[in-house]
Amino acid sequence: MQIFVYFLTFISFLLSESILSDRYTTLDELEQKIIYWDSEFGSNDNPFSFIQGEGVIFHHEIIGYSGVDNLPIWAIKISFNANIDEDEPKILILGQCHAEEIYGLEISIELIEWLLNPTNPGNSTYAQSILSVLSQSEIWIVPTHNPEGLSVVHGWYDTFDGWQQDVFFRKNKYDANANDIFDFVVGAGDDLDGVDLNRNYDFNWIFGDKINQLDTGCGANPSYLSNYDYYRGSEPFSEPEIVAIRDFALQNNFLLSVAYHSSRSGCVAEKVISPWLWENEKGAPDLSIISSLGQEIASLIPSEDGLGYYYPGNSISMRGNAHDWFYKETGCIQYLIEVGSSNMQPDDVNLIDDTIARNMQGLMYLLKKGAGSTVQNGPNVNQISGLVTDQSGNPLSATVEILELSGPMLTERRTDQFGRFRRLLDEGTYTLKVTADGYESYMGPVSSSNFSITELDIVLSELPVYNLQININNNENFNLEAYISSDHNTNELILDNSVETLQYPEGEYDIVVLSESSYPEILPILLNEDMSINIDVRYKENLLIENFNNLDQWESLDNNVFFVNDGILHSQSDDYYDSNTSLAYKSLVDLTSLDGFSENLILQLRLKNEIEWDNDRLIFSLESADGESSSIITELTGHDYEWRNIFIPFSITDENKFLKMIFNTDGTVNYRGFSIDNLQVIYKSCLQGDLDNSSNVDIVDIVFLINMILGNVTHDNLGNCSSDLNDDGQFNVFDVVLLVEIILNN
Numbered sequence: 001m002q003i004f005v006y007f008l009t010f011i012s013f014l015l016s017e018s019i020l021s022d023r024y025t026t027l028d029e030l031e032q033k034i035i036y037w038d039s040e041f042g043s044n045d046n047p048f049s050f051i052q053g054e055g056v057i058f059h060h061e062i063i064g065y066s067g068v069d070n071l072p073i074w075a076i077k078i079s080f081n082a083n084i085d086e087d088e089p090k091i092l093i094l095g096q097c098h099a100e101e102i103y104g105l106e107i108s109i110e111l112i113e114w115l116l117n118p119t120n121p122g123n124s125t126y127a128q129s130i131l132s133v134l135s136q137s138e139i140w141i142v143p144t145h146n147p148e149g150l151s152v153v154h155g156w157y158d159t160f161d162g163w164q165q166d167v168f169f170r171k172n173k174y175d176a177n178a179n180d181i182f183d184f185v186v187g188a189g190d191d192l193d194g195v196d197l198n199r200n201y202d203f204n205w206i207f208g209d210k211i212n213q214l215d216t217g218c219g220a221n222p223s224y225l226s227n228y229d230y231y232r233g234s235e236p237f238s239e240p241e242i243v244a245i246r247d248f249a250l251q252n253n254f255l256l257s258v259a260y261h262s263s264r265s266g267c268v269a270e271k272v273i274s275p276w277l278w279e280n281e282k283g284a285p286d287l288s289i290i291s292s293l294g295q296e297i298a299s300l301i302p303s304e305d306g307l308g309y310y311y312p313g314n315s316i317s318m319r320g321n322a323h324d325w326f327y328k329e330t331g332c333i334q335y336l337i338e339v340g341s342s343n344m345q346p347d348d349v350n351l352i353d354d355t356i357a358r359n360m361q362g363l364m365y366l367l368k369k370g371a372g373s374t375v376q377n378g379p380n381v382n383q384i385s386g387l388v389t390d391q392s393g394n395p396l397s398a399t400v401e402i403l404e405l406s407g408p409m410l411t412e413r414r415t416d417q418f419g420r421f422r423r424l425l426d427e428g429t430y431t432l433k434v435t436a437d438g439y440e441s442y443m444g445p446v447s448s449s450n451f452s453i454t455e456l457d458i459v460l461s462e463l464p465v466y467n468l469q470i471n472i473n474n475n476e477n478f479n480l481e482a483y484i485s486s487d488h489n490t491n492e493l494i495l496d497n498s499v500e501t502l503q504y505p506e507g508e509y510d511i512v513v514l515s516e517s518s519y520p521e522i523l524p525i526l527l528n529e530d531m532s533i534n535i536d537v538r539y540k541e542n543l544l545i546e547n548f549n550n551l552d553q554w555e556s557l558d559n560n561v562f563f564v565n566d567g568i569l570h571s572q573s574d575d576y577y578d579s580n581t582s583l584a585y586k587s588l589v590d591l592t593s594l595d596g597f598s599e600n601l602i603l604q605l606r607l608k609n610e611i612e613w614d615n616d617r618l619i620f621s622l623e624s625a626d627g628e629s630s631s632i633i634t635e636l637t638g639h640d641y642e643w644r645n646i647f648i649p650f651s652i653t654d655e656n657k658f659l660k661m662i663f664n665t666d667g668t669v670n671y672r673g674f675s676i677d678n679l680q681v682i683y684k685s686c687l688q689g690d691l692d693n694s695s696n697v698d699i700v701d702i703v704f705l706i707n708m709i710l711g712n713v714t715h716d717n718l719g720n721c722s723s724d725l726n727d728d729g730q731f732n733v734f735d736v737v738l739l740v741e742i743i744l745n746n
Contacts, residue, residue, distance in 0.1 A: 017163040018155045021347045024102050025109060026154045027071070027147050033109065034060055034074060041116055048118070048131075055081040057134065058116065063142070064244020068173040068182075071147035073244050078115040079138040086138065087418040089385075091370040092257040092332070093141045093363075094245070094322070097197050099149025099169045103339040103355060104260025108143040110356050111363060115139065129364055129376045137371035140252070145241050146197055148173040152184065167345060168264065170229045171196050172241060176211055188264065189215060189226035198261070199232040200242040201325035204318040206575075206610075206672060208232025218267035226264070232320055245322070249330050253416045255424065256370040257334035258363065259322050266342030270310045272298040272362070273336040275327040277314035279668040282615075285407035287314070289382075289426055290333050293369060296379060297335060301362040304341050304355065310362070318669075331413045333424065335366070369424070372453045382427055382448040386456030388419045388434055395419025396460060398436040399488075402446075405430070408613035408638060434458050437488040438465075438505040463505040468525075469532040470500045470511065478515040478537055485510050512647070513537060519684040520602060520647045543601065544589050544659070544681035554661075557584035562663075571618075571663050571673030579667045586623060587659040591652055591681060600684065603633060603648040603659075606677040610641045616665040618674050620648070622656035631656050641672065 025033075041047055041058035048054050059082040062072045079088070095108030114123045118130035133139065144150050149172055155165030166186045171194025173182055183192040192212070199208035209230040217224050237243050263269040274294040275284040284290060291314060298312035315324060315336070323334040340346075340355050368378040372385075388398040399412045400421040415421045425448040434442040439460035448454055472495065474480060482493035484502070486509050493500060506528050514520040519540040523533065546553065548569040551562065562583060563573040571577050591601070603620060611618060617637050623630040633650045659681070663674070 018165060020102075020154060020167060020345060021349065021352070023106075023349045023352050024154070024345070025105055027144070027150050030105070030109070030143055031072075031074075033112075034076070037076075037112065037116060047116070050119070051131070053080075054134070056083045059083050063248045064145075064240055066146075066148045066172060067240040068175070069148050069151070071151070073145050073147065073241060074143060075248060076112060076141045076143070077138060078112065078134065078141070080135050082138070085417075087420055089137045089255045089370050089372065089383075089422055090252050091137055091139050091367055092249070092252070092254045092334075093139070094145065094257065094259040095142060096144040096150060097146055097259060097322070098261060099146055099153045099171065100167060100264065101170075101260070101262040101339075101344060102150070102153060103262050103344060103352075103359075105143050105150070106352070107260055107339065107356055107359055107363065108141050110360060111139075112141060112143075114360070123360075126360075126364055126376070129368055129373065129378070132373040132375045132378075133364075133367045133371040136373055137367070139367065140254070142245070142248075145245055146172055149194075166191075170194070170226075170264075171231065172239060174233070174239065176231065188224075189229050191228055194231065195233040195239050196230045197239060197242055198259075198322055199230055199320040200237060200239050201246070201320045201322055202236030203320065203325040203328050205232055205236040205320035207317075208319040218265055221265045221267050224265040224267070230319075236320065246325075249326060249332065253420075253422070254326075254330065254332040255422050256366055257323075257326055257332050258366060259334055259336050261336055261338050262340050262344035263338045263342060264344060268338050269341050269344075270301075270303050271338045272301070272310050272312045273315050273323065273338065274312070275315060275324050275333065276318070277316060278318060279316075282669055283314070284327060285405045285410060286327075286333070286424075289405075289424055290314070290327075292426065293333070293366075293379070293424070294335055297337075297362040297366055300365050301337075302358050304351075310337070328409055329411050331410075331423075337362070374451065380427070380450040381452055382425050382450060383422060384425060384432075384446055384448055384454040384456065385420065385422045386434075386458055388415050388421065388436065388458045388460065390439070391459055391461060396436045396439065398434050398439075398460070401433045401435075403431040403433055432456075434460065435488070436460055437486075438463055463507065465503050465505050466527050467530040468502045468504055468527060469530075470502070471532065471534045472500070472513065473534070473536045476518070476537070476539065478518045480513055480515050480518070480537065482511070482513045485512070511535075514647070519682060520604075522602075522647060522649055539685040540602075540682045541685045542680055542682055543591060544587070544679070546587075546679040548676065548679070551585070553588050554585040555588060557586060557660075567677070569676040569679075571675075575672065576670045577663070577665065577673040579665060579670050583663040585661045586627075587661075589659070590657055591622070591659060592654075592657040599651045601650055601652065602682050603650060604678075604680040604682055605646045605648075606643060606679075607636070607646055607674060608641045608643050609636055609674040610639050610672040611637050611674060612665070612669045612671055613638050615669070616671075617663075619660075619662040619664065621660045621662070622650070622652060623658045623660045624655045625658060629655050630660065636674075639671070643677065 037058055038060055043056060045055050047057055057078055057080060059077040061075055063075045064073045065071060093108055093111060096102060096105040115130055115134060118127045149169055152169040153167050155163060158164050166184055168188045169184060169191060174193060174195045176193045177183060185191055209232055211231055212228055214227045215225045233239055237246060272294050274290045277283045294312040298310040301310040303309060323336045326332045326334040339359055346352060365379060372381050372383050374381060388396045390396055396419050398415045400415060402423060427448055427450055429445050429447045432444055432446040439462055442458050442460060480495055482495055484491050484493060486507055504527055509525050509527055511523040511525060513535055517539060518537050521535050521537060548564050548567050551564055562585060563570040609618060614637055617635045619635050620633040621630045622633060634648045
C-alpha cells in the first residue's frame with residue numbers, strides 16, 4: 001500500500017499543474033525530507049563537532065493515519081538523546097491542521113532545520129538558544145496532521161478527470177454525504193465532504209457547525225462566506241487524525257504547544273490566540289499566566305506591513321478547538337498562531353521566507369519558556385517542577401493541584417511516568433496540593449522565580465491499610481451490584497458470596513449496593529480501623545413515581561416552563577438553555593402521605609446534564625405548603641451528558657414535604673441543560689419474602705407478620721418500618737384482621 005501511495009505521488013509530481021509556488025512543500029517532499037533527516041541524524045550520536053554528549057538528536061514515528069487515504073501522520077522529536085525518553089519538559093508544535101493553511105507546515109520544517117543545524121548562517125544568531133532548548137527539553141513537531149487536505153491543496157492527477165486541485169480546501173476527505181465520491185468545489189467553501197479537524201475535539205464540540213451548515217461571515221469581513229467549511233464531524237473525535245493527536249497528547253505531558261493556522265478571510269489574521277475568555281468574563285483558571293505569555297510571544301512577531309506586531313487575544317469561541325481542549329484536558333497551554341495576512345498563500349518567495357523568519361522569533365521565545373532557559377534574553381522562568389515519590393523513592397502517580405489556579409472544568413493534572421509534574425506560574429506564592437491513592441496528602445506553599453525553575457521533592461507517606469468486612473443479607477436473591485468509592489476512584493465489588501472481606505487504606509468511602517428491584521443501600525464510612533458492616537437488602541417501595549407524560553402534578557413558580565417530550569423532561573425546548581433563566585416547579589404530591597417513612601428516603605433520577613460548572617445548577621429541595629421555608633436536597637452541575645441513574649438520600653421534616661425542582665443560571669455561557677427520563681422517591685420496604693412481590697405467601701411471611709404484631713420486630717431493626725400495620729399507634733384486632741386479609745389475598 002505504501003509503495004502504491006509513493007507511486008501515485010511520484011506520478012502526480014511529474015504531471016503537476018499546481019498553481020501554488022514551488023516554494024511550498026508537498027506531502028511527498030515532506031516525507032523525503034524526513035527520510036533525509038533520519039539518514040543524517042537518526043543514528044548519529046555525535047552530530048555536533050563543537051560539543052560532546054549530545055547523543056542522537058533526531059527521532060521520528062508515525063502516530064496515526066488519515067481516515068480516507070490512510071496517509072501517515074508523522075511526529076518528529078528533536079532533543080539531545082532523542083532516542084531516549086528523558087525526564088525533561090516537552091513542547092509540541094502542530095504545523096498544519098487546516099489544509100489550505102500551509103504556512104504552519106513551512107514553519108515546522110524551518111524549525112526542524114534550525115534545531116538540526118544550529119550553526120547554519122541563516123539561524124546562527126539563535127545558536128545558543130537552540131542548544132539550550134535541545135539540552136533542557138524535548139521538542140515534538142507534527143508537521144501536518146491533515147495529510148489528505150495537504151494533498152488536495154497541492155493537487156493530484158486523476159485518471160479520469162485529469163489534474164485536480166483546490167487551494168482553498170480546508171477539511172479532511174471524510175465522505176460526509178456517504179456517496180463514495182470525494183465531493184469538493186474549487187474555491188472557498190461549498191465542499192460537501194470533509195470535517196474541520198479543529199472542530200472535532202470533545203470540549204465544547206456541541207457548538208460547532210452541523211453538517212451542511214451555512215456560513216454567516218465574520219465581523220471584519222461580513223461579505224466573506226465559506227459554507228460547509230466548519231463541519232464539526234458526526235461526533236467528538238470521529239476523525240482518526242484528531243484521535244491521533246488526542247492520544248499522542250495524553251501519552252505525553254506537554255507543557256507548552258503551538259498550533260499554526262492562517263486566516264483566509266483576514267478576520268483573525270496575524271494573531272496569537274490563547275485559551276479562553278468567554279463572554280468577556282469567564283476566563284480559564286490560568287488566564288493571567290496564559291495571557292501574559294501570549295502577549296510576549298505576539299510582541300516578538302512583526303506584522304507583514306511592518307507597522308506593528310501580531311495581536312494577542314483569548315479565544316471567545318466555544319466549538320471544539322484544539323487549544324481549549326489541550327489546556328482543559330492535559331494542562332498544556334497551547335497557542336493558536338494565525339500566520340500571515342489574508343494573502344496566506346503568496347507567490348512571492350521573499351514574502352514567504354520573511355513571514356516564516358518573523359514567526360521564528362516568537363517560536364524560539366516559547367521554546368525557551370518551556371525549557372526554562374534564560375540564555376539570549378530568554379523569558380522569565382516562573383516554572384515549578386517536582387518529583388512525587390514514596391518513602392522508598394519510587395515515583396508515584398499523583399494528582400497535583402495549584403489551589404489558586406483550579407477549576408471544575410479542568411481534568412486533574414497528574415504526574416508522568418517519572419513522578420514528575422511541571423507548571424508555569426506568575427511570580428508569587430501559591431498553594432500546592434498533591435494527592436495519591438493510598439497515601440497521605442501533601443499541601444504547602446510554593447513560589448516561582450523569574451530566574452530559575454523551582455525544584456521540589458515531595459515524599460508521600462503510605463496510609464495504614466484496614467480490613468473491611470461487608471456482610472450482605474440478600475434473602476431475596478437480588479442481582480446485586482456493589483461499589484466502593486473515594487475521592488480518588490470507584491471500584492466495583494465482586495459479590496461471590498454474602499461476606500466480602502476487603503482491604504483499603506485509611507480514609508472516607510461510600511459503599512453502594514443496589515439492583516433494579518432493591519432499595520439502594522448507600523453507606524458513607526470513615527475507615528480508620530478494622531470494620532465490619534451489615535447490609536440488609538430489601539425491596540424498594542415508591543412514594544412518588546414521575547414518568548413525565550405531562551406536568552399535571554407540578555405547578556410553575558414563575559412564568560417559565562420546563563419542556564416535556566416523549567416522557568422526558570427537558571430544561572428547554574431548544575438546543576441550549578437561555579441565559580437569565582430561573583425555572584422552578586413544585587410537585588403537588590405530599591411526600592409525607594405515608595406516615596412513618598419520612599426518614600431515609602432516596603430521590604432516584606435517570607438524568608443527563610450539561611450545565612456550566614458551578615455557575616448554573618439544577619436544584620432539588622423540599623418546601624413547605626405555604627412556601628415559607630425550604631431545605632435543599634442536592635445541587636447538580638457540570639457535564640455528564642450520558643443517561644445514568646442517580647441516587648440521593650434525604651429526609652423529610654414536618655414543615656418541608658413538597659418536592660421542588662429549580663434550574664438557576666447566572667446569565668452567561670449556556671449549554672444543553674438537563675434531561676430527566678424518570679424521577680422517583682423510594683423507601684425501604686419493611687416486609688420480606690412474598691409480601692414484597694414474590695408469587696406466594698409462605699411460613700416465613702406469616703411468622704414475620706406475627707412477630708410484627710407481637711412487637712418482636714421493632715422500629716430499631718426495621719429502619720423506617722413501624723410495627724403497627726395500620727398506623728393507628730397500637731396493635732389490636734384490626735391488625736389481626738389486616739394480617740388475615742393479606743395472607744388470604746396473597
